[in-house]
Each structure stands twice: as C-alpha cells, then as structure tokens.
Amino acid sequence: MSGASKSVQEKLTDLSELVGWFQGASFKLETALDKFKEAEALAEEIEKDLTKLKNDIKIVKKRFDSEV
Amino acid sequence: MDDVLLSVSDFVALTNQTLEYAFPIVQVQGEVTEFKIAQGKWVRFKIKDAGAVINCFMTMFQMRVLLEDGMKVIVTAQPKLDGRWGTFTLNVRAVKPVGEGSIKKGFELLKAKLEKEGLFAVERKRSLPRVPKRVAVITSTESAAYADFIKIINKRWGGLDIEVAHTQVQGVPAPDQMIRAIRYFNSLEVLPEVLVIIRGGGSAEDLSTFNDEPLVRAIAESRIPTLVGVGHEVDHTLADMISDVRAATPTDAAQILVPDRQEIIRGARAQASSIGYLLTQAIDNYSRQTKDNLNAAFSRIQEKLDGTFEQLGVLRVAVSQLNPENVLKRGYALLRGEQTVGAKLEIETATNIITTEVQDVRSK
Numbered sequence: 436m437s438g439a440s441k442s443v444q445e446k447l448t449d450l451s452e453l454v455g456w457f458q459g460a461s462f463k464l465e466t467a468l469d470k471f472k473e474a475e476a477l478a479e480e481i482e483k484d485l486t487k488l489k490n491d492i493k494i495v496k497k498r499f500d501s502e503v
Numbered sequence: 504m505d506d507v508l509l510s511v512s513d514f515v516a517l518t519n520q521t522l523e524y525a526f527p528i529v530q531v532q533g534e535v536t537e538f539k540i541a542q543g544k545w546v547r548f549k550i551k552d553a554g555a556v557i558n559c560f561m562t563m564f565q566m567r568v569l570l571e572d573g574m575k576v577i578v579t580a581q582p583k584l585d586g587r588w589g590t591f592t593l594n595v596r597a598v599k600p601v602g603e604g605s606i607k608k609g610f611e612l613l614k615a616k617l618e619k620e621g622l623f624a625v626e627r628k629r630s631l632p633r634v635p636k637r638v639a640v641i642t643s644t645e646s647a648a649y650a651d652f653i654k655i656i657n658k659r660w661g662g663l664d665i666e667v668a669h670t671q672v673q674g675v676p677a678p679d680q681m682i683r684a685i686r687y688f689n690s691l692e693v694l695p696e697v698l699v700i701i702r703g704g705g706s707a708e709d710l711s712t713f714n715d716e717p718l719v720r721a722i723a724e725s726r727i728p729t730l731v732g733v734g735h736e737v738d739h740t741l742a743d744m745i746s747d748v749r750a751a752t753p754t755d756a757a758q759i760l761v762p763d764r765q766e767i768i769r770g771a772r773a774q775a776s777s778i779g780y781l782l783t784q785a786i787d788n789y790s791r792q793t794k795d796n797l798n799a800a801f802s803r804i805q806e807k808l809d810g811t812f813e814q815l816g817v818l819r820v821a822v823s824q825l826n827p828e829n830v831l832k833r834g835y836a837l838l839r840g841e842q843t844v845g846a847k848l849e850i851e852t853a854t855n856i857i858t859t860e861v862q863d864v865r866s867k
Contacts, residue, residue: 444634457778467785495687497687500676
C-alpha cells in the first residue's frame with residue numbers, strides 16, 4: 436500500500452484505511468501482522484516526508500500598481 | 504486685467520485654467536450634507552465646516568464607500584467652476600470617511616447593502632481544502648504580517664507552491680492593486696486552491712482599505728476560495744466578512760491554511776500504535792477463545808472419562824463377585840479330575856490344594 440511516489444495525503448489515507456481494516460469485518464489474524472508492519476512503515480514514511488518537505492515561495496513578477 | 508473684457512464663457516474657462524494650474528488636485532476635509540444620488544449614477548453632496556460649505560460632484564462608479572449626511576470625509580478632487588450653473592464645485596475623484604465614527608458609519612452602510620444582496624450568506628461560503636498544494640497570497644511582502652505568515656506556514660507544513668502578489672495594503676491605491684492581484688490569480692490557467700489576503704494590525708483608517716466596495720465585491724466574485732486575515736482579533740472588515748473563511752489575524756490565517764506537521768506526525772504514530780493495540784487485542788481474543796475451546800474440550804473428555812471410570816468400577820465389582828478365589832474364601836472348594844472310581848481328584852480350597860482318590864460315584 437505504501438510507496439515512495441505517493442503524496443503525504445495519500446499515505447495518510449492509506450494509514451486510515453489500515454486502521455479501518457483492523458476495525459472492520461475483513462480483519463484476519465493471519466494477515467494482521469503484515470498489515471501492522473505496513474502501518475508502522477507508513478507512519479515512519481509520513482514522518483520522514485513531513486520533516487523534509489519545504490515550501491516553494493515565488494513572488495509574482497507582475498506589478499499591480501497600474502492597469503498595464 | 505482691469506482693461507480686459509471677457510465673455511462669461513471665457514472667464515469661466517480662464518478661471519478653470521488657473522485653478523487647474525494652481526490646484527490640479529486638492530484634498531478637502533469636511534462634513535457631508537445634502538447627500539443625493541440622481542438616476543443611480545450621479546452623486547451630489549456638499550461638504551461643510553463651521554465657516555464654509557462647498558458643492559461636490561462625483562459618479563457612482565467613483566464612490567467606493569457609502570456616504571450619509573453627517574459623515575466626516577476627505578475628498579480628493581479637482582476644483583472647477585461649472586459654467587452651466589455658475590457654481591463652484593469639487594469634482595471628486597475619491598472620497599473616504601475619516602474619524603472612527605464616520606468610518607464605522609460607512610462600514611455599517613455598506614455592510615447593510617451587501618447583506619441585503621445576500622453576499623454574507625453562509626450558503627455562499629466555500630470550504631478550503633484540508634491540505635492545499637497551490638496557494639496564492641496577496642499582501643505587502645515588506646510587512647511584518649507577511650514575514651510571520653510565511654514563518655508559521657514553513658513551520659507547520661511543507662510541499663506548498665506559494666505565489667505571492669506584492670501590493671499596497673493601505674492608502675488610496677491599495678484596493679485597486681489588490682483587485683488587480685485577485686483578477687490576476689483568477690485568470691491563471693491552473694487556479695490556485697486558496698487565495699489568501701493578509702494584512703497586520705493598524706488604525707481604523709488603515710484597515711478601512713478592506714471596507715472598499717469594489718475590493719469586497721472582487722473577493723466575493725473570486726473563483727478561488729478566499730481566506731482573509733486582516734488586523735487583530737478585534738478588527739472586523741467587510742473583506743474578511745465576505746471571504747469564504749475569515750481568519751482573525753494573518754497568523755491565524757496560516758494556522759487555518761495548513762495543518763501542523765507535528766500534529767500529523769503524532770497522529771500517524773498514534774494510528775500505528777492503535778493498530779498495534781488492535782492487533783494485540785485480536786491476538787488476546789484469539790488466545791482466550793482457543794483456551795476456552797481447549798478447556799471445553801478437556802471438560803468434555805473429563806466427563807467422558809469420569810463416566811467410563813464409573814462404569815468400570817461397577818464392572819470391577821461385578822467381576823470381583825465372580826472371582827473363584829472369592830467363592831473359595833466363602834468356604835467352597837474347587838474339584839478337578841475325572842469322577843470315576845480309583846481316579847485321582849484335586850481339591851482346591853481357599854488355603855490348600857488336596858489330592859485324593861475317588862472311592863464311590865453315585866448318581867443324585
């Protein structure tokens with residue numbers, strides 16, 4: 436479910452879906468440990484992504500002090 | 504010029520020429536009186552002080568705040584002698600209320616007008632994306648408010664593409680500059696997801712820029728959802744009231760715009776932990792269930808065994824009663840050998856084995 440190309444938002448959604456799986460009817464103990472490991476990895480990825488993300492700020496070159 | 508004879512028209516033209524040269528633009532402060540709007544287009548009023556009164560004329564298009572008799576205003580105007588009516592008039596280019604009372608009055612009048620049009624209605628308000636990617640900001644990049652806004656945004660979140668339009672945020676040119684910036688962002692091929700307009704605290708007069716009718720309407724018409732944070736918490740402007748989301752301050756705008764990454768990290772960790780807890784709980788449930796099943800199976804086996812042992816006991820008693828040894832103990836003897844005269848017989852009692860010979864055999 437996790438992947439480097441996914442956005443933080445997508446990873447957060449994946450993590451919530453995993454929580455939902457654990458609380459839902461499709462829960463199976465046989466696969467639960469793998470899902471738990473996946474969730475832990477996702478949480479770590481989210482932390483790493485969020486820590487390193489920087490904002491790109493650009494000042495618009497266009498001037499607004501006249502119509503032209 | 505005693506000897507120069509002028510026609511009335513020439514005199515008016517000469518006077519206007521002189522006025523244009525001497526006072527191309529004047530700013531005059533006074534109290535509004537006899538305020539009238541003709542045909543929804545032409546605005547006529549007078550401004551006065553204790554010693555004088557003067558006519559003012561302007562178009563509705565130029566009127567950016569609503570006026571009422573008694574309001575104190577500064578008009579920016581061109582003085583002119585009107586040849587048709589023989590009146591001296593200020594051709595007003597801009598008018599702004601001055602003093603707290605008049606600014607408040609102008610604010611209330613425009614607020615009532617916009618409210619009547621339904622522009623403050625809750626149904627018009629659009630929600631902002633929880634985590635926007637593309638953000639447009641209109642502000643003065645030289646202001647402390649902008650510096651604070653960017654500092655908080657950078658601290659709270661990352662990965663945003665922020666485009667900033669630098670405009671004045673107070674003074675006469677400010678509303679038009681901001682309107683142009685709003686139109687610029689709304690004309691982009693790919694629209695930003697949020698349009699933020701911010702300005703730090705200031706006097707009521709400074710902030711009155713954000714009560715400018717065309718600016719307020721431009722915010723209302725923006726295709727991009729708007730987030731406006733002007734002044735301090737106690738300040739209310741029509742610009743922030745008409746926006747989709749009102750922020751109390753520029754700092755508050757930054758906090759509304761993006762979530763706090765530390766909170767998200769804590770949340771993600773908590774979610775992973777909650778999964779761990781759910782897993783442990785599931786394992787516990789399974790263990791308990793398995794243990795219960797095993798206990799039930801053992802109980803069943805035990806019951807079966809108990810029953811069997813009970814049956815065995817009964818059988819053992821029965822068998823024991825049939826045991827020849829027990830019969831011998833009761834005084835009986837066991838006889839082995841052929842029952843013919845002269846044959847040897849073996850007699851077994853509880854304690855002895857006796858050998859004897861048959862002397863006589865009779866039928867009973």
